Amino acid sequence: MGRLIFLLLLPIFVFASHVQSFKWKDGESFLTFLERKKLPLTLFYNLDEEDQKLTEDIPYNANCQMLISSKNSINQILIPINDELQLQIYLSPKKRYSMRVIPIVSETYKEVLYTQITSAPYDDILRTTGSKNLASTFVRMFKGRVNFKKDLKAGDPLVIVYEQKYRLGKPFSMPEVSGAMIEIAGKRYSLYRHKDGNIYDEKGAQFEKFIFKSPMRNARITSGFTKRRYHPVLHRYRAHLGVDYGARSGTPILATGDGRVSFVGTSRGYGKTTKIRHSNGLISLYAHQKSFKSGLSNGSSVKQGEVIGYVGSSGLSSGPHLHFGMYSGSTPIDPLSVMKKKTEGFSGKEYKVFVAIRSKLDQIFNEKLRTKPMKHRGNDFQDVYYVDKNTFKVEAF
Numbered sequence: 337m338g339r340l341i342f343l344l345l346l347p348i349f350v351f352a353s354h355v356q357s358f359k360w361k362d363g364e365s366f367l368t369f370l371e372r373k374k375l376p377l378t379l380f381y382n383l384d385e386e387d388q389k390l391t392e393d394i395p396y397n398a399n400c401q402m403l404i405s406s407k408n409s410i411n412q413i414l415i416p417i418n419d420e421l422q423l424q425i426y427l428s429p430k431k432r433y434s435m436r437v438i439p440i441v442s443e444t445y446k447e448v449l450y451t452q453i454t455s456a457p458y459d460d461i462l463r464t465t466g467s468k469n470l471a472s473t474f475v476r477m478f479k480g481r482v483n484f485k486k487d488l489k490a491g492d493p494l495v496i497v498y499e500q501k502y503r504l505g506k507p508f509s510m511p512e513v514s515g516a517m518i519e520i521a522g523k524r525y526s527l528y529r530h531k532d533g534n535i536y537d538e539k540g541a542q543f544e545k546f547i548f549k550s551p552m553r554n555a556r557i558t559s560g561f562t563k564r565r566y567h568p569v570l571h572r573y574r575a576h577l578g579v580d581y582g583a584r585s586g587t588p589i590l591a592t593g594d595g596r597v598s599f600v601g602t603s604r605g606y607g608k609t610t611k612i613r614h615s616n617g618l619i620s621l622y623a624h625q626k627s628f629k630s631g632l633s634n635g636s637s638v639k640q641g642e643v644i645g646y647v648g649s650s651g652l653s654s655g656p657h658l659h660f661g662m663y664s665g666s667t668p669i670d671p672l673s674v675m676k677k678k679t680e681g682f683s684g685k686e687y688k689v690f691v692a693i694r695s696k697l698d699q700i701f702n703e704k705l706r707t708k709p710m711k712h713r714g715n716d717f718q719d720v721y722y723v724d725k726n727t728f729k730v731e732a733f
């Protein structure tokens with residue numbers, strides 16, 4: 337009997353195509369990936385400069401999928417570039433590989449996390465949700481306000497209200513936190529996101545200790561940050577994961593904030609590039625440089641406004657300019673969103689709007705604290721889908 341079942345199952349197992357998930361390796365270039373998978377390198381060389389540069393922004397650990405045919409050949413690969421766009425490599429009916437940039441089909445869910453401290457907020461949030469992005473966002477929000485190392489005790493509660501994007505059934509990209517609280521020795525510390533996108537404390541004072549400055553004097557922005565844009569002439573999806581500043585070759589580039597140099601070197605797309613890791617965890621990137629400031633190396637500490645290099649056109653660049661990027665982990669964010677001026681609190685009508693947002697979030701915090709804290713979410717993200725190469729539609733597989 338056992339043997340009969342084996343024989344019946346075998347053909348299905350052998351001939352069914354299947355989906356393999358894999359993570360993008362840290363430091364892997366798109367070309368070495370193609371080589372490793374024995375895919376034609378023309379997939380890369382046929383891309384135009386903008387798209388070639390995009391391949392350098394594939395976040396490490398990005399969740400990728402590969403559809404393997406019954407004959408064990410690769411039918412389709414999906415590689416997310418950011419939370420809006422992905423690269424799709426697919427086998428055409430003529431059995432040739434093609435590639436294009438297509439939108440990511442995602443769903444956004446509102447979620448509330450309530451857990452209690454057992455060791456440290458970062459570890460507890462990570463253990464409960466599995467999300468490093470959520471854990472680091474929470475810690476960054478409270479940095480400078482609460483000393484987690486000194487004051488926290490086991491059992492102290494924390495609540496986070498946030499929106500999370502899901503792709504192919506799995507959480508991805510940065511969560512958007514709308515409110516968070518933590519109680520330490522019976523004292524509650526809360527933060528709220530106002531309509532303007534900034535984070536405020538209970539009194540409506542803007543809580544952002546870290547303000548970045550423009551990487552250039554007399555800055556002139558020639559191209560802004562966009563995760564997804566449809567080019568009406570090229571009929572293609574594009575992304576620009578930074579801000580371009582037009583400037584003459586040789587113009588000094590300034591550190592946007594205090595920090596430590598985490599990279600000085602050259603890449604194919606971005607050319608001569610410097611990266612600085614800042615104390616709030618964000619990483620700024622300065623690309624297409626003509627030259628680096630002499631003496632600058634990995635680990636050098638820099639002050640806000642300090643010259644770190646000079647504008648040029650190295651890498652894939654059509655003329656002298658600075659490409660300025662900002663990253664949270666490996667996720668690109670709009671540099672201008674962290675270069676806002678500090679506001680002086682709210683007045684009249686605006687304050688009323690804030691009070692409404694605050695009381696709604698306080699209500700969620702209080703409701704949660706009356707329930708049982710989450711221990712572990714469990715794994716319910718096992719569904720597998722693939723994207724139909726003609727319609728972009730996600731289909732159950």
Ligand SMILES: [Zn+2]
Pocket residue numbers: 559576578579580658659660
């Ligand atoms: Zn650029």
